Each structure stands twice: as C-alpha cells, then as structure tokens.
Amino acid sequence: MFEEEKQKLEKRKNVINQVEIPLDKLQMSVRNGFEKAKQEKTRKRMIAKRSILSIAMVAILFIAFVTSVNVSPAFASKVSAIPGLDRVVALIQNDKGLVAAVEHDIYQPVNVSQTEHGITVTLDGVIVDEKGMVIFYTVESKEKDLSELGYKYWRVKSNKRSPYEYSMEIRNSFYPLATEKGLKAFSSSHRIESRYKSSLPSEGHRLEIGIINGDKIENFKIPFSYEKINNLESKTFTVNKEVEIEGQIIELKFIVVDPTGMKLFLEAKPSNTKKFLYGAFNNIRLVDEKGREWSTHADSYYWEQNKFTVSVPDSFYFYSPKKLTINFGKVAAIDKDEAYLLIDTNLSKFIKQPKDSIFSDLKIENNQVSFVIDVDRNKEFVYFPKITNEREEEYTFKYDDSPYYPSTQYVTSSFTDLPDGKTKFEFQIPPNSKQVRLVLDYYPSWIEDENVKIEIDLQDK
Structure with missing residues (x-):
C-alpha cells in the first residue's frame, strides 16, 4: 500500500515540476509586542529571515520529501488522499509539528477559490488548535506576472470577535508577490497566534487579501470554517529553573505546547546589569533524548520589561519526548547604562x-x-x-x-x-x-556562550 502511495506522489511531483515557484514571499507576521512602532524595513527584514527557506525551495523540497525514505506511510497516505495537500507539503516539510498534525488528521482542507481579472487565490486549508491557526493559500495567474503584482493587505476576519482576527495593512510601500520575473504560481502559509484559548464558534471566518494590480486593488474575500477538534488541550510543563549567562540570571518558568507551536516563558532578574533586547532569545534550540530538534522563532517578543515570551513555530506535541535540553546559543543583550x-x-x-x-x-x-x-x-x-x-x-x-x-x-x-x-x-x-x-531595543550586541543550557526531565512534569 505504501509503494502505491509513493507512486501517486511521484505523479504529483511531475505536476509540481511544471509550476514555477517564487524565490521569496511576503508572509505577514503577528506582532504581539511592538505593533504600534513597526516600520516597513523592520517587517521586511524579519519576514525574509523567517520565511525564505520554505518558499525559495518549495519545488526542490517537495521532490526531496516525496522521494525520501523518511516519508511515513501515514503522511504519504494523507497527501495522496486530501486534494490540494501536495501544495502544502513543501511548506511544512521542515516543521515536525505540522507534519505530525497532518498525520493526526488536524489539517483541514478548504479548497475555496476566488478569481478577479485573471488572478486566482485559493485557500488550500488550515490547521487550527486552541492557541493558533496556520493558513495555507495559493496565488496563481495564467495572464499576469506575479512579480508585477503586490500585496496591499492581508487579513483574517470573523462575523464574531475571534482570537484569530488579524490585519496587516501596507500603506506606502510595494511588496511584490514574487521577486523573480515571469512567475505564475506559488503557495504560501501564514501563522496566526492567539494569546488566549478560543471557545468561540468555528464558522463565519474569511481570508481577505488585497492585491495591487496596476492602478487597481483586487479584493479577495474567501469564506471558510473549520471543525473544532477535541482533545487538543495545551500541554504545560512547569520548569522554574535558572541559568546564568555572563553573570546574568534568566529563569525558564514554563513551556506551553500546542500542535501549531510552543511558547517558552522566561524571566530575567531585575538585578541583572544587562538589558535583554528584542529578539534576545532567537537562537534557542530544544533537543530531546533522541536528538530531535526544535528551534525558536526569528522574532521573540516580550510583554514586560523582564518577562519574555519566546515563540517556537515547531512543536513536539505529538512526539512526547522524555527529556529536553534547552540550548540558549548567543543572546542579544547590552549593558543597561548603555541601552x-x-x-x-x-x-x-x-x-x-x-x-x-x-x-x-x-x-x-x-x-x-x-x-x-x-x-x-x-x-x-x-x-x-x-x-x-x-x-x-x-x-x-x-x-x-x-x-x-x-x-x-x-x-x-x-x-x-x-x-x-x-x-x-x-x-x-x-x-x-x-x-x-x-x-535601544534592537542593537547588535551579543552574549555568546554555547555551553549555556537547561536540562529538563519531562517525565516528572
């Protein structure tokens, strides 16, 4: 049965080979801390840093993924059986958490399209849990060069107030859908994080994308609903362990794990002589006893002066590691009297x-x-x-x-x-x-110590 599924994937691979994929994308990101003070170059740099791998290598990664000996029969079966999921494969293949979510039937296909003046936007599907939503979509056009089209806005709206509502408007800049001339299609994803548990209706949502087409704005409004999946409660691991980095004390309070991602809650001692900067913990790596690794987001953020919430877009929700090592890597910090x-x-x-x-x-x-x-x-x-x-x-x-x-x-x-x-x-x-x-909240000042780590026995949690 597995060989049959792999043969189907090979056929899909040949179709994908005929679709041109852009070398870049504009993946709008949720800004939880400094939303009111962002400017276009901040967003442009951090978006590119976070998303270029999944898009620039989409076609290559799809080929490698479907021919890899590591493709599980469960995942191969899902890709073969769910329409449109083949477009999602390359976007999630480096995300162990989302691959596991697909294997556990959490990916929900939508496959609703809207076409305006030769441009088609398709909402391929969603992965939703209590704390986050990942939206997968495709833009394609037989008539238009995608590098000549630009994003105007990217929104998720709801008929009722929702923790997943999000809006990103582009006012005075032109962000092309693609940076390479002649591209006709690409698939992309966007992750939305919620700070609180959702208990609201799952219907009545819509994806809204505004695309600049010459002197006009093409407005796409694609309605969608999703099925609430039970037994996806957040897993919270209380840690309360301190680590010292060049005399600076940081405490890892707890870790919250969901299928769509994880969060580490850290607290720096007020008596520290250094200020930890925005994105201070971008280089944290989580490694379990089997060597499986999960890395932090390219844009950690903090709520209060000494309290940091660090996003991990990948997740070990379905992997149940027994032990975990938190490696801090280099940390962005500057003396408080120089900040x-x-x-x-x-x-x-x-x-x-x-x-x-x-x-x-x-x-x-x-x-x-x-x-x-x-x-x-x-x-x-x-x-x-x-x-x-x-x-x-x-x-x-x-x-x-x-x-x-x-x-x-x-x-x-x-x-x-x-x-x-x-x-x-x-x-x-x-x-x-x-x-x-x-x-100064962003500044190229680092503490570098590869030996700084925290060991956690999750079996005791």
Whole structure:
C-alpha cells in the first residue's frame, strides 16, 4: 500500500515540476509586542529571515520529501488522499509539528477559490488548535506576472470577535508577490497566534487579501470554517529553573505546547546589569533524548520589561519526548547604562551612546535630527521604539508604514539605506526639547556562550 502511495506522489511531483515557484514571499507576521512602532524595513527584514527557506525551495523540497525514505506511510497516505495537500507539503516539510498534525488528521482542507481579472487565490486549508491557526493559500495567474503584482493587505476576519482576527495593512510601500520575473504560481502559509484559548464558534471566518494590480486593488474575500477538534488541550510543563549567562540570571518558568507551536516563558532578574533586547532569545534550540530538534522563532517578543515570551513555530506535541535540553546559543543583550542614546539638540552632539559606538555624523537642521548607523540592515538591525525629552515626555517614532493610534504622541522618523551599506536615521525633534533620549531595543550586541543550557526531565512534569 505504501509503494502505491509513493507512486501517486511521484505523479504529483511531475505536476509540481511544471509550476514555477517564487524565490521569496511576503508572509505577514503577528506582532504581539511592538505593533504600534513597526516600520516597513523592520517587517521586511524579519519576514525574509523567517520565511525564505520554505518558499525559495518549495519545488526542490517537495521532490526531496516525496522521494525520501523518511516519508511515513501515514503522511504519504494523507497527501495522496486530501486534494490540494501536495501544495502544502513543501511548506511544512521542515516543521515536525505540522507534519505530525497532518498525520493526526488536524489539517483541514478548504479548497475555496476566488478569481478577479485573471488572478486566482485559493485557500488550500488550515490547521487550527486552541492557541493558533496556520493558513495555507495559493496565488496563481495564467495572464499576469506575479512579480508585477503586490500585496496591499492581508487579513483574517470573523462575523464574531475571534482570537484569530488579524490585519496587516501596507500603506506606502510595494511588496511584490514574487521577486523573480515571469512567475505564475506559488503557495504560501501564514501563522496566526492567539494569546488566549478560543471557545468561540468555528464558522463565519474569511481570508481577505488585497492585491495591487496596476492602478487597481483586487479584493479577495474567501469564506471558510473549520471543525473544532477535541482533545487538543495545551500541554504545560512547569520548569522554574535558572541559568546564568555572563553573570546574568534568566529563569525558564514554563513551556506551553500546542500542535501549531510552543511558547517558552522566561524571566530575567531585575538585578541583572544587562538589558535583554528584542529578539534576545532567537537562537534557542530544544533537543530531546533522541536528538530531535526544535528551534525558536526569528522574532521573540516580550510583554514586560523582564518577562519574555519566546515563540517556537515547531512543536513536539505529538512526539512526547522524555527529556529536553534547552540550548540558549548567543543572546542579544547590552549593558543597561548603555541601552540608549542621549542627544543635546542645542549643541548637536551625542552626550551618551554605547561603547564601540556604531553611530556617527550627527546633524540637526530645521528641527530635524539625522545620524548614520554603521550597520548593514540586511544582516543586523538597530531600532528605536520611543523617544523622551528632558521633561520625561514620551513620544513614539512614526514610521511610514506603522499603524496610527490617536491616543499616542508621535514624532515622524525614517530609515534610509546608504550606498556604502550603512543606514541613515532621521527624526523630528519633539516640541521644546533640548535633550532627547532614544531607547535601544534592537542593537547588535551579543552574549555568546554555547555551553549555556537547561536540562529538563519531562517525565516528572
């Protein structure tokens, strides 16, 4: 029976070989912590870092996956039996948690399409649990070059309030559906995380995608429902173990595991001399007693100053490991007394900045501050969420593509990539401010110690 399924997969592989796959995609990501202060280059860099493998190698990975000796009979049977699932294979083949979800009948096909002016969007299917939803979709066109089409918005809406509602609007930038000329089809996925358990109806949802087609916006609204699957309760493992990294104490409080992903809850001691930066724990790896590995998201986030919630998009929900080693790798951190810039706007000079500074060429003209950051933002990133003046009045930096909240005080700002690989940052001086303090939340400062780890016996949990 397994050989028969593999033969069917081989036939599907030949069909896939005839479909061109883009080398990049715009996978919109949920921003739980700094949503109101994001700007287009932040999103562009982090999205690319997180998603390029699953899309750039879709066709190759599909071929490798269906011909691999590691393909389980259960998974091969599912791919053969479920229409449209072959398009999903390459998107999940490196995600052990989602592969297991398919094997355990959690993937739910939708296969609903809408066509507007020669462009077809198909919602292939969803994987849903109490804490997350993964949506798989395909865009194709026989008439259009996908590199000439762009995203305008990406939303999930519901007739009733839902923990999975999500909206990402693109205001002043053009994000192409594909970066390579001549592409006609690609499949993609998008993961939405919920902070709380869903007990709401599973019907009445819709996927909304706005696609820029010349001077028009093609609006796709695809309704979908999903069946609630019982016995998918979150698994919580209480840990309460501390680890020391160059004198800094971090405690792993607990791990929450769901089929669509996991979360690690960490707390840094207030007495630490270093500030852990946004994305501080992007390099955490979880390894079980069999050598199976799960890696953290490319964008960890924190709720409060010393409390971090780190996303792991993969999951060991269906694998039931007995022991787990948490390897921290390098951690983004900076001395607390260096985690900001202080600028005198009257003297046009830096009063305070980190040692080995990457900031230079400070200028102030027409109530506008500019300086150069010596960093290639395609590799590293510096980001300022807010600014305060000498009266402790706080303002949020408003970037071109960040959302606007009426109750927030803003100052306009922008990043510009320079020809020499450096970056120029500009911002408006808040009213009547003689000194301004820029908080550093993203900065290329690392603690590197490959030996830092926590051992957990899950059989005791």
